[in-house]
Amino acid sequence: MSSIGFTVEKQVKHSLARAGVLHTPHGTISTPAFVAVATKADVKGISVQQFPALGIQTIIANTYHLYLSGQRAVEQAGGVGSFMGFSGPTMTDSGGFQVFSLGVGFGKKLSKFLPEEAAREEGVTVFDEDLATSHGKLAIIDEEGVSFTSHLDGSLHRFTPERSIEIQHALGADIIFAFDECTAPNADYAYQTEAMDRTHRWAKRSLAAHRRNLDQRQGLWGIVQGGRFADLRIQSAKELASMDFDGYGIGGSFSKHDILGILDMVNRELPPEKARHLLGIGEPEDLFIGVAAGIDTFDCVLPTRNGRTGGIYTTYGKIQIPNAQYATDTRPLDEGCACPVCTIHTRAYISHLFRTHELLGPVLASMHNVYFLTNLTQRIRQSILDGRFEEFRDSFLSTYMAR
RNA sequence: GCGUCGGUGGCAGAGUGGUCAAUUGCAUUUGGCUGUAAACCAAACGCCCUUGCGGCUACGGGGGUUCGAAUCCCUCCCGGCGCA
Numbered sequence: 001m002s003s004i005g006f007t008v009e010k011q012v013k014h015s016l017a018r019a020g021v022l023h024t025p026h027g028t029i030s031t032p033a034f035v036a037v038a039t040k041a042d043v044k045g046i047s048v049q050q051f052p053a054l055g056i057q058t059i060i061a062n063t064y065h066l067y068l069s070g071q072r073a074v075e076q077a078g079g080v081g082s083f084m085g086f087s088g089p090t091m092t093d094s095g096g097f098q099v100f101s102l103g104v105g106f107g108k109k110l111s112k113f114l115p116e117e118a119a120r121e122e123g124v125t126v127f128d129e130d131l132a133t134s135h136g137k138l139a140i141i142d143e144e145g146v147s148f149t150s151h152l153d154g155s156l157h158r159f160t161p162e163r164s165i166e167i168q169h170a171l172g173a174d175i176i177f178a179f180d181e182c183t184a185p186n187a188d189y190a191y192q193t194e195a196m197d198r199t200h201r202w203a204k205r206s207l208a209a210h211r212r213n214l215d216q217r218q219g220l221w222g223i224v225q226g227g228r229f230a231d232l233r234i235q236s237a238k239e240l241a242s243m244d245f246d247g248y249g250i251g252g253s254f255s256k257h258d259i260l261g262i263l264d265m266v267n268r269e270l271p272p273e274k275a276r277h278l279l280g281i282g283e284p285e286d287l288f289i290g291v292a293a294g295i296d297t298f299d300c301v302l303p304t305r306n307g308r309t310g311g312i313y314t315t316y317g318k319i320q321i322p323n324a325q326y327a328t329d330t331r332p333l334d335e336g337c338a339c340p341v342c343t344i345h346t347r348a349y350i351s352h353l354f355r356t357h358e359l360l361g362p363v364l365a366s367m368h369n370v371y372f373l374t375n376l377t378q379r380i381r382q383s384i385l386d387g388r389f390e391e392f393r394d395s396f397l398s399t400y401m402a403r
Numbered sequence: 404g405c406g407u408c409g410g411u412g413g414c415a416g417a418g419u420g421g422u423c424a425a426u427u428g429c430a431u432u433u434g435g436c437u438g439u440a441a442a443c444c445a446a447a448c449g450c451c452c453u454u455g456c457g458g459c460u461a462c463g464g465g466g467g468u469u470c471g472a473a474u475c476c477c478u479c480c481c482g483g484c485g486c487a
Contacts, residue, residue, distance in 0.1 A: 039439050060438075097438045109444080112437060138440080151440040182438070223438090251438060280438035301439045308442050311435090324432070362442050 004175065004219030004246045006275040006296070010385050016267050016294025019384040022247075022275050024089040024174035025217045026081055029057045031275070032291045032384075034282065034377040035091060035299035036370055040065045041074065041084050044304045045366040048085045053340045054367055055374030058088055060173075060299045064095035064159070067167050068150055079172025090173040091299075094164045094206070096180035096199075096223065096251065097280065099146050103139035104184045112185050112253035112280070141181060143198065161205035165220075169213050177249055177279075178206035180223040185253035192227040199225045200239050207243055219246035221277060224266055228255045233262050237269035247275040250295070259286070263293035270294075284313065284376055284400055288393045291380055303373050307366030310354050313373070317400055321347060321365060322354040339371035 005023040012018060022029040036043045036051075038059035046054065061080045070083075077083035081090040138149040145160030164179035180199040183192055203222045210220045222245035226232030240248060248270050254262060267276055275296045282300025290298060303313070310322045314334040319326070321333070332342035333350065341350075341364045353361030376396075383392035 035438095037439070044439080045442080062439080065439085093438050098440085100438095102440070106440080109436090111435095177438080180438095249438080278438090282437060286437075300437055301441090302437050305436060305439065305441070305443080309436070309444085320434080357442085359442075 003217045012384055012389055017291050017384060017389055019381045026089045026174050029089055031296040032377045032381050033057055033297050034373040035060050035297050037299050037301045041080055045363040054371045060091040060093055062093050063164055063167050064098040066171055068152055075170050091175040092168050092171050092173040094177040094179040095159055097182045099139055100182035103137050106137040110184055161202040162209040165206050165209040175219050178203045178222045180225060180251055182252055183227055187227055189229060192229055192232055196225045196232050196236050203240060221245055221247040221249045223249040223251045225252050227252050230262055233266050237266040241270050249277045249279050251279040260289045260293055267294035303369035304366045307369040308362040312365055313369050315399055321351050326351040333368050339368050341368040
């Protein structure tokens with residue numbers, strides 16, 4: 001068995017919502033928790049020294065990105081955590097998301113939450129496609145695995161479940177993920193079924209590859225797929241639950257309007273004594289939905305991506321800090337926020353930093369945003385422990401969603 | 404004073420007889436971003452109008468040639484450079 005353990009501290013009655021503690025070789029994670037995204041072994045713009053003040057308990061790095069650059073240095077350092085100078089728990093994603101973003105998603109602007117009609121439309125070309133293969137994308141899927149063209153230099157690479165696990169062993173995170181196929185939000189039922197079945201076969205192979213390894217300190221999470229189709233999601237959850245994973249991830253795309261129901265159905269099929277991670281989802285309103293449906297941990301690029309591009313989370317919803325109306329606003333980013341940014345700086349200052357393209361603007365904005373989400377999950381956790389999760393949710397959303 | 408090159412939208416800078424309200428960059432305004440190909444992307448950006456293959460005024464000022472001028476000619480004003 002791995003060294004990963006999960007303890008449920010409090011289970012909300014008549015609900016899947018719960019507060020717990022996830023134990024790893026590098027310490028514990030109080031859940032529900034927000035996992036900061038550190039794709040290339042850094043939370044973009046944020047120093048590890050800031051982690052405690054920002055409430056960052058754990059990070060998730062990416063197998064594909066570190067494989068393309070940095071793997072040897074990570075191994076030499078003894079793992080992604082020590083490479084970063086971070087002593088806490090770490091995770092690595094398997095590269096399955098890149099199957100999507102460099103595959104059918106390449107050159108297109110596809111959100112995992114686009115309404116179905118919009119999702120079916122031809123995506124908008126966003127980036128230079130010169131690097132693309134003749135297929136117009138960088139990843140080609142077959143039964144055995146995925147052939148990638150590096151987005152960095154066009155070189156050809158191949159990932160299989162075994163290879164992804166091997167690299168993740170080398171990267172040494174506490175929690176690693178099975179290699180899956182993240183499908184496009186507009187994938188039809190037939191393709192979604194095919195991809196899901198393949199993901200299940202890859203899950204078995206990932207698990208076998210992991211168990212063959214002598215180092216069982218790492219925990220392996222299986223990833224539920226099935227897209228926006230409830231029956232596929234349930235089927236996927238059942239199949240993965242029958243495999244001996246140390247925890248579970250839920251990946252892929254959803255329809256915004258029924259994500260709660262789908263997550264709820266999925267999590268009812270997953271073993272309650274194991275932790276559940278919702279991959280890549282993390283707007284504040286989504287966190288409440290996830291927690292209510294039994295999710296323990298979340299990761300999302302939004303706090304750092306929004307932060308870098310001027311989007312700021314506040315109690316009253318998101319704002320665009322570079323906008324003219326904040327240029328002389330002497331309030332903090334979010335009134336009442338206890339983060340290291342809000343206790344010192346004004347909106348006017350940070351708006352100015354963005355307008356003058358100073359590096360510090362995106363840095364401070366990212367810091368605040370990450371704190372906003374880690375703090376929100378900890379407040380959710382406390383509300384569960386106090387037996388007032390629903391009141392807290394309603395109270396928070398009534399102001400956050402008011403705009 | 405003579406010669407020469409030039410004066411284009413907030414700025415820089417294309418255009419050099421029609422398809423030019425005028426390429427592009429910056430600035431400005433706004434929107435988007437959900438397991439990061441992203442310190443990014445998109446839209447708007449003379450005035451009027453609800454709209455449009457819409458109307459009006461525009462490329463230093465004035466005048467002219469032409470069916471038609473930011474583009475050619477004359478003149479004036481301003482600037483750079485060279486010579487006195």
